[in-house]
Amino acid sequence: MATVEIPQQLADFTVLEKLGMGGNGTFYLAVPPARLGLATDRVVVKVFGGVCSDDAYRRGVRELRAFAAVVSPYLAGLYDAVLQGQFMYAMEYFPLGSLGSPARELGRDEKLAAIADAARGVDALHEAGIAHANITPSSIMVTETGGKISDLGLARVLAADEPITSFAQPGAVQYMDPALLAGDVPSRATDIWSLGACLHRALTGDGVYGEVPDTQPLLAIRAALSTPPALSENLDRDERTLVANCLALAGTRPSTAMEVARRIDALRGR
Structure with missing residues (x-):
């Protein structure tokens, strides 16, 4: 079986590993660029499948900005959105994973x-x-x-x-x-x-x-x-x-x- 290549870079995010797929996209653990000025050295980049049009990109960015503008300790942090043929955005990394794919068994x-x-x-x-x-x-x-x-x-x-x-x-x-x-x-x-x-x-x-x-x-x-x-x-x-x-x-x-x-x-x- 052929090995699927993992990209080394996604825009100016340095990819560390592939975390999985779901929600119409692929998730990667990555190092964020200095331009974002983040306090963390790990983020998750989600890359949506398929080519994204400029209009779709603008719609996506508008939705992400609206999400990011809501102040709540129970919302994942959103950091950036990029269009390079495909739509991708960077978000907070959760070492314990999700309920769908937890890093360990949950009580x-x-x-x-x-x-x-x-x-x-x-x-x-x-x-x-x-x-x-x-x-x-x-x-x-x-x-x-x-x-x-x-x-x-x-x-x-x-x-x-x-x-x-x-x-x-x-x-x-x-x-x-x-x-x-x-x-x-x-x-x-x-x-x-x-x-x-x-x-x-x-x-x-x-x-x-x-x-x-x-x-x-x-x-x-x-x-x-x-x-x-x-x-x-x-x-x-x-x-x-x-x-x-x-x-x-x-x-x-x-x-x-x-x-x-x-x-x-x-x-x-x-």
Whole structure:
């Protein structure tokens, strides 16, 4: 099998290693250029697949600037955006990884703390008029004390004129509100659905749609639209109630992501 070459440079970022792929892009650990004046010597550079137009680049930068302007300790730091054929941006590096790919095994309370903090970050975005639109376990980063939300749903922004099937990742479909798949725009409510789906995965290890097709986005979307979400029997009563509320399967969906965070906090230590 041929070895995939890892670039030594991405713009003026010096690449150290490839961290993985996901969210329509590839992630690299890199050393930032001196021009950014950062206090850290490690950042993550995400490179989106495909050639990016100037218009798409401007849309992406506008979204990143809006994200970066929101002040919250629960949002990952964003440092730079570059267009060199492909769109790429630099963000904060998290040595502990994400809920989707943690650097070590996480305990139940650690997972809950990470999701609760991510929900607080999402709430800050909502209060600033921004829907995240890409909440998955891979966008919930793990810190020593909890977590942060990262990886804004830029794939949708960069492909603004394309159908969702052109950029939706099969593995991410199970964390998307079916309303989005049916054509609705991202909102507080759709992000809260995603938080509920992530919570279900963290508590049970299962997706709300079971196993979805891994290679065909269209088949994954069809499965999500034709199959009602199902909750695991491994959830206790309070866990089940919160997830069911977030997915609008029972009761009323929480009105804010902050409410979701507080209710997750109440599940910890039990």
